[in-house]
Amino acid sequence: MSDMLAIGASGLRAYQVALNTVSENIANAGTAGYTRRTTNIKEVASIGGISAQAIGSGEGAAVIGVQRAGDMFKMAEVLSSGSDLGKTATSVGWLDRIETSLSSSVLSTRLSSFFTSATTLAGDPTSTAARSAMLESANGVASAFSETGASLDRVATDLDTTTRDTVSSLNSLAATLARINQGLGRAAPGTAGNAALMDQRDQTLEAMSALTDVHVSYDNAGRASVNVGGSGGPLLVDGNFNATVGYARNASGTMSFSVLTGVTQQVMSPTGGALAGIMDGAQRIADARQQLQGIALNFVKDVNTVQSGGRDLDNNAGANMFAIDTSAGTAQVSATLTDPRGIAAAAVGGGQRDNTNLAAFAAIRTSGGYESKVVDMTTTNASALAQRKSVADAQQTIRDNAVSSRDALSGVDLDTEAVDLMRFQQAYAATSRVIQVARDTIQTIIDIR
Template sequence: MADLLNIGTSALLSLQRALSTTGQNIANVNTAGYSRQRVDFATLPPEATGAGFLGTGVKVDSITRSYDQFLAQDVRSRSSSSAGFSTLSGLTSRIDNLLADPSVGIAPGIEGFFGALQDVANNPGSIPERKVLLGEASELAGRFQALDTQLRSLNSEVSQRITTTVKDINALASNIASLNEQVVRATTATGGQPPNDLLDARDQAINRLAEKVGVTTVMQEDGAVNVLVGNGQALVVGFTASELQTFRDPFDATRVNVGIAGLASSTDIGRFLTGGELGAALSFRGGVLDSTRNELGLLAAGIAATFNEQHSRGMDLNGQLGGNFFRPLEPAVAASSGNTGAATVSASLGDVSALTGADYRISFDGAQWTLRIEQTGASQTGAGPAFTVDGVDIAISGTPAAGDSFLIQPVGEGANLFALEITNAADFAAASPVRSSAGSANLGDASLSALSVDDIAGLPLGGAITLTFNPDALGVGVPGYDVAGSAGGPIAYNPATDSGGIAVTLGGLSFELGGTPVAGDTLSIANNTDGSGDNRNALALGALQTVQTLEGGTASYQDSYAGLVADVAVSSRQASAAADAESTLLQQAISARDSVQGVNLDEEAADLLRFQQAYQAAAQVISVADTVFQTLLDATRR
């Protein structure tokens, strides 16, 4: 009877644990991260008898959780991607909306500015029209500055987000290390039984960490989980958590970089961190945000340089050569805070059409300098003291120390510094400083047209330049123009073949000769005295709106800005589409995981009924054992 009673008792105890486990599953059906637990039964060791081995009952071998590490890893990976693309989409869309907003966008400012310039060209001597032009120029500069202010504000926000996210990552890493210790101790204390709730809590912490930054997990033999970030940097090893830290960029105090605490403060691992909110913030800052500021600065620098160049070739209402219309822009050069040498670096813009919007870092290794393009990683080496790259002239002076480095940002601050230089409406150079005329006694129809200034070094002219047609100017029977008042003559010109017009460059001036002159006919070029009604330079300035002066001569002002808007719009749409796709994939991964790990109330109800019936049957076994035992007792009393 004792055997039957023991068998029934073991069944009752085992089924009681099964019922409790089922109840635990039902109770936690809505608990985030809870994995369904199951009871694994095993028979007790049988008892050997002469008739064979008799069973002695049942025991609970283990209470385990339903868990698939591959499905769990898929959810973790999708969580990281989904959080990352969601963050990237939100940030990129803000720049997209900003650039497309007509109240702050550059396109309306360019249209308004060149519209006012056309009005001045139509009435070059009008002071009111000139004042409107200066107002539109200030409005355009204000739009550049306002956009850059918004972008710099967004940069500060991203830096704050990076700092906050790093703190969250460190807290989660510390929690995971603590849970590792609890898991290992609990497993050891129970002889290897899994502490299911602790395992769930650790998985939840790792999943939350994956939403912050992409992670890789490695299981140790003792049950602890190591967590790696980036390209293998250990964040959690066993019971120990390392810390990420933020530190100021050595070239820009407003920018924060990310490293591992305990390593050299200048060790930036940000470029290796991908996925999650942190990876997205770093990617956005180094990609869309920086490129937008640079492209906007490139446009500002291009407008300032090309407009100033043409404006300087004109003449204002006071008869003076035009100076800079916009403030000239100079590249920003920052020395690393870790430099120990005495070298200095300066930079200037050369050919603005060659500018690319890239940043450059030059470093000295003790023997030579290396120039590296930040956006592409391409590099070139040299002994110095000068580099020329992409329209930027870089000069090095002083004595460097090994390890010294400098960051050159040719156009990064271009939009912020873009401003109007002139303040007096009369200083706008609408006129050309020179004009041409044909001799009053000419017998032919010789003409000099399309007169323009290429180089102002020889202006104002010391006297008139006179071209006199001579049938033998370049030798007997070789016609052309003799030149007086300027070096460079005579000029070959054959009326028989050139009457349709030929282009000529002379003493920093360009013009076109045409017609059929007669010997002795003259053409002259003189200072444009009292040229208040002249609009030739205003027309030349207006033509810059559509002339392809930027990006290697492939883009006009409008083209450049439209290209920037399009690039950001494409990036925004791609990020949004990726965020939607990853969200869908994440939900699918969660559904697949929950089909294995999640609590199904129908299944639990069935288990509850099954275990209840088994429990009742086990109780009946005990009742039968008791009845048999009582029968034996009654028999012995007789």
């Protein structure tokens, strides 16, 4: 009877753990990052009078551990697809900011208006209204250059802030993963605590993959080691230790990253995640600023050259119409000519009604190609933006499929849990009945004596 009581008690303990596990699954069915657990129950057999977990003559049941339904291969697909999406989505964001900067000031339209006003003035070089209109157009061009340049400069500043925040987040995640690794080294395998730590580990890795491409390896305790920038990249997390990521941007706008381990610094070359998208955005912003500055410098120089080659309405040598302050930012152009009479419409010795010098404005419009260059910048960026958006849509689908595939294995299915709940409740009730029968039998024997 004592054997019967012990067998019932072992089953009661085992199914209590199983019911707790099912309850935990149901309670966390909607919890992000939670992985389904199952209780492994084995028969306790007697071999030569010694109890062991094996198949044979039964002596009850025992829990040998709580198993987590995670799959490292499906997790790797989630990390890889998340890294790809992170790069493209981040790149889309910066391309969109560049497009807004280039199009909001309608620079190409203002340039066209300026050269059109010069053509209009050529019809009547003495017209005060036409001269005033040309100066108004000159102010419009200067403002458009300055607004576009200032907008691109703000984008570059915002990119620095975003980079700093992203690097800080990555370093924080690396430190968190190191602490989780430390916990995994202490937690007993097959326990609920061990499974919870692995859930936290996977959530941390997924967040890291959105910031940079990660190569992950695991030891027997489930601790993760992480290389960044590919499998050959520097080691960011190794067991309980984590290095730190730093970044720099040179005068030309090129971004670079490094991993600092004590006094050792290794180059980090992210090919995925937000950091890779930031690197791409930094280069595109730098290129756009350089191109715009070049267009502005050439425009100011060419227009001022035309002015200096002619005579104004008072037969004076033409004064500069524009100035550019290279120390104030990108394409910071100002209109310096304020008197409409100062427009040099005539050639030297041509007289007030001469419009010969205005033809030079049409010539530099063609040779300089300022409008077409601005349009090309805008359309090239817009084309890249559209292409990246298309790629991002495809990568979003790939990542969603990877997450669904992982969750199909590791996610909680309430119908399955309901079946297990009833099964373990019945088993628990049955073992309780075994204990009751054993007690009643023992009591009957005692009463007979």
